[in-house]
Amino acid sequence: MRVLLIAFRLIWKRKLTNITIVVQIILSIIMLAQLFVFVSDHRSSVRAVSELPVSDTIVVSVFEYYTMEQAARQILATPEVESVGKIYTGTFFYNNVSINLAIYNDAIIKHYFPNLTSGNWLSDNPSVDNNAIPVVVSFDMGLRTGDTVHMSLPNGDAYQVTVVGVLKEPTQYLYPSGSASPEYFSARVIISPESVVIMRDTDLSDTSVFEPALGQPAARNLFVFINGDANAADVEAVTDAWRKYGETTPMTSLIANYVKDTNSLIGGASLMFIVFLSLAATSVLSSYLTQSMRNRRLFTVFYLLGMEWRKGVAIEICRMLILIIITMSLCLIAGASGLLMLQWMTLRSAYTFYGIVLLYITVTFAAIGVRFLVRLVREDISAALKELQQSE
Amino acid sequence: MLIEMIGIEKVFKTGKVSAVSKILKGIDLTIEKGEMVAVKGSSGAGKSTLLHILGCLDRPTSGIYRLNGVDITNESSSNLSKIRNKRLGFVMQHFALVEDDNVLANVSVPLLFAKTPFSQVDALSMEKLRQLGIDHLAGQKVSKLSGGEKQRVAIARALVNNTDIILADEPTGALDQENSALIMDIFKKLNLLGTTIIIVTHEEFVANACERVITIADGKIA
Structure with a gap:
């Protein structure tokens, strides 16, 4: 003492x-x-960037005078291409709070697997009742696997969604908000830490509302997945051909430079x-x-x-x-x-x-x-x- | 016999190799209760070393040191600390006070180490200050005091645990003539009341004020 x-x-x-x-x-x-x-x-x-599909993936940052749909259709016609991943971004309202809405097409869902803390990824095709839309949400939303809630778009369209999976903390998911071209590439451009609801595009009746208008500066990134058995020289040739639709960069190169x-x-x-x-x-x-x-x-x-x-x-x-x-x-x-x-x-x-x-x-x-x-x-x-x- | 030293030697190691220096070379000394003794000698003769051993600040390399008939040569550090706290009081040339504390805080330090109840510490300290006529300085910072006042504070601190032995190392060395005389006067009064006082000094007038003078030369009593 x-x-x-x-x-x-x-x-x-x-x-x-x-x-x-x-x-x-x-x-x-x-x-x-x-x-x-x-x-x-x-x-x-x-870490989040390393979860992205890397091998056999080319990112096309589509020019403003093409829609994503137009560019994707042309690219998909190429034999070397297995599928083209598209992501639409928007806003959902939940309890009067606006949250990011990420709409992934089938190609993205099959090639991209974010870390979950519970539940399943959308690629597992989880079934839900009551015609609710299966969604994966971020941890900070406070929802659990199995919860069914109502959310709405800014235009007032309401949807019933069921949580099938919850992202692991810290929240990081694929959400392009800018051009994924080499000069501007950073994780912030295609990864987001904000609260999010992720769903499959086919679960929405109309995704055209999310397509950025022509001429408007917006994120227009396509993730082109190349066939595993495609010849490297052929891939290089078609990649060159795609440059009329936008800037094309192999994902490996983007990520390596970023890291x-x-x-x-x-x-x-x-x-x-x-x-x-x-x-x-x-x-x-x-x-x-x-x-x-x-x-x-x-x-x-x-x-x-x-x-x-x-x-x-x-x-x-x-x-x-x-x-x-x-x-x-x-x-x-x-x-x-x-x-x-x-x-x-x-x-x-x-x-x-x-x-x-x-x-x-x-x-x-x-x-x-x-x-x-x-x-x-x-x-x-x-x-x-x-x-x-x-x-x- | 209050203090008895037999064959006291003190050796210091000097430098990195096993070089040694024998400062005290067999001191035999007795001091009776109530004596006032001066220890004189030239610089390096071993006066301060002797004082350190007398004051249980250091141990002799060999020999016997008895205090009040008890051999304390090989006492534990804990017991030597208790002896220093309760039986011995030190008055140093440069006062050895805590400059940025006030007078009362300085005087009360030995009481804290003696585990005196907190409620009694201030009162006991003030009593000692009163005895020395410096109670009016209790709240003053030590750094603001004159040399003579500082030395009186040091004496009050040395006595606060009712110690019966005061060891003083050149107590007037940093004082002018007037204050030196004042301090020696205090020592004489304390001695008359029964306090044993041992003073290491160069100064003749201090030695002359003591009833016995011990001269140390080359580590021995001359």
């Missing part, structure tokens, strides 16, 4: 210095949160963070080191007055633990108030982040504290007494 009291007194004595140290650490943790979210986000995107660019971005951001962190850490450590040197003199005085040297170790350990607890508590408060971008993390990521933060805080305070403790335990007290007598 007295050890705790003395430790608190020591912290209170140097409250300005300790507040400065804690604030510096919290600021660097806020930076760490931003980097963590950035890296998690991009890694999540890379490479993302990894460079992550590397660059991490490097910047390390530089800032080093500056913050240097400042923190030098303040803490000065404090520890002052505490060494103080402990020598305490030793003179009857403190066991071992008790000095206990006091210093208590001081470190109290500072770690205070800093970690402030961190939790910062997290609760939105400063640590926790809303962008899944629960698991948030726990991982806090684990990293606790380790960082502990290492920062322990680094100098341990050195001080080792000196306390190992050094000849005569040296410290001589320093005391000479230091004034």
